[in-house]
Amino acid sequence: MQLSYWEIKNWFTNVDFTIVGSGIVGLHTGLRLREKYPESKILILEKGMLPQGASTKNAGFACFGSISEIIEDLKTHTEEDVIQLIQKRWNGLQLLRKRLGDNTIDFKPYGGYELFLKDDENSFFECSNKLTFINEILRPLFKANVFAKEVDRFGFGDINEYLIFNPFEAQIDTGNMMQALLKQAIEQDILILNQQTVTSFTDNENGVEVALDDFSFTTKKLLFATNGFANELTKGGVKPARAQVLITEPIPNLDIKGTFHLDRGYYYFRNIGDRILLGGGRNLDFETETTTEFGQTEIVQKKLEDLLKKVILPDQDVQIEHRWSGIMGIGNSKNPIVSQLSENVYCGVRLGGMGVAIGSLIGTELADLV
Incomplete structure (x- = not known):
């Protein structure tokens, strides 16, 4: 493909920031960079027709972890790590709601429930026994009990009669969320090009040469927000x-x-x-x-x-x-990776299946690294 003078001038010349990935993290990164650098040229490259990973494909849970997930995480992470992670997810959700508004994302605070199959009594007993402890370690963050036992009123089959309820959970409309973020990015003069795959990049200290399938250009800073596709980038960390x-x-x-x-x-x-x-x-x-x-x-x-x-x-x-x-x-850790890879290259990845909750915060942190 041969680009015209106009295409090269408007899209690929004097690029300050190039973001790879137009999902929750990538768009929040762009919006935060626009706040910090109002005159900068920001380009987002997306390899899919729509955001390719999970941002437009998730279930729309505004959650921060069920009680069994939290107990499981405490087996492999320190108590401080788990609390910090939940705080990040909670803060990220508030950031998302503040940026887009509850009406826009169809935020419905119905609460969340955990079910336990009858043949998984051990899990139910473990969660019941640790419920008070989990509430105690989360109380400084939520100023109330997060989890409580409730009798199943939904008529589910083959489960324990008790569910564990969390009033702080909600559901959102994933499509509305992403459409609103894309709209904000365009309104903020952030350029978005779809179906563009970055094949390689070279950090030359003064800037980064970015190679696409049949074209290359230079950007001052390169930021990866490719989450599940970041394995090579992080040398197996994702x-x-x-x-x-x-x-x-x-x-x-x-x-x-x-x-x-x-x-x-x-x-x-x-x-x-x-x-x-x-x-x-x-x-x-x-x-x-x-x-x-x-x-x-x-x-x-x-x-x-x-x-x-x-x-x-x-x-x-x-x-x-x-x-x-x-x-x-x-990855082996639930903690996201927000790091500088070289002089002008950065990444914000490994959201641990909690992209709706943590994506806006990771995008903001990634932009603030620059």
Whole structure:
């Protein structure tokens, strides 16, 4: 492809900041850079038609971790680390709401619930026994108890009669959120080019040469916000994690409202109006789901359908309308990576499946590194 003089002049000349990835992190990075450097030229490169990873493909949970997830994290992270991580997720959610407004993102504070299957009594007892302790360590942040036991009032099947409720959780409209962020970026004179893949880059101290498929240009600073696609960049610090999702056709008289977690967060579902969105299952086959390839597998889809028809809506005839997948970025630590890779190259990645919560904060931190 040969670019014209006009294309080179307007899009690829005197570029101050180039951001790779137009998801939650990338757009927040651009918006924060615009606040700090009002006269700068900011370019965002996106390899997909729409944001490619998980930003437009997630379930729309405004959450910061179910009680079983928090207990699991305490086994591999210090108590201080876990509290800091929850604080970052909570702060990130407030930042997102402040930037876009609750009406725009269709913020619905229905609360969140954790279910426990009857054949997983150990998990229920562990969460029950540690409920008071978890509430105590989170009280300084939330100024109230976060988790409480409630009797199941939704008519779920094959589960313990008690759910654990969290009033601080909510749901949002992922599509509205991303559309509003893209709109703000364009209004702030941030240039966005889709279907552009960065094939290599060279930091020359005075700037970075960025190579696309058939063109290269120079930018003063290069910032990567590619999350699940950042494995090579971070030398293995980020692993991709595919999340498979399905959504039902409308269900008459659906009486389920809220966000719901199952099995340490490996399964999750919610209502979207009178439909059920359900996702997860990568723990059934970690090796296959550690991939940057989109798609579905029979083992995961069958498990999701079983949960839908036996647990969530037992004895109901439910039709599935659509299936998709997204790519998250995870690692040995749940802490995000926000770092300077060389003189003029930076990255903000590894959101640990909590992009809605933490993405706005990581984008802001990434811009503030520059």
